[in-house]
Amino acid sequence: MLLVPRQLLRAGMTGNVPYYGGRFTPAQAYAASHPTPPPAARPPDARPPAAGQAAEPLDALQHLLDSGVITAEEYRTLRTRMQQ
Known part of the structure; x- marks a missing residue:
């Protein structure tokens, strides 16, 4: 039994990638296409x-x-260490 879609099991799919396996709301789509600097x-x-x-x-x-x-x-030991 697979609990996660195969698209999400691919290696390297973390972080800022142009692919998303689910549905976007219009606000999420706008935010994804206009990343903040x-x-x-x-x-x-x-x-x-x-x-x-x-x-x-x-x-x-x-x-x-x-x-x-x-x-x-x-004192002598610490003073020589500080002056090096």
């Missing part, structure tokens, strides 16, 4: 970081060392 691309909203922002992570790392959260060895 794709949305416009958004302009890039992120600017490159300023040169002064590179020191902020080092200051935060120094604060962690001063407050005793990380050891001196961890």
Whole structure:
């Protein structure tokens, strides 16, 4: 027993295709023949970081060392990773 018409069982019949196995209303036929344009691309909203922002992570790392959260060895390791 087939529950789906054979036309709909064909491979690759998904998405925006010009074939439909059922009936269209006039509104659906108009919408199918007049597709909407794709949305416009958004302009890039992120600017490159300023040169002064590179020191902020080092200051935060120094604060962690001063407050005793990380050891001196961890500080040296993290500082070299940040400067690469």
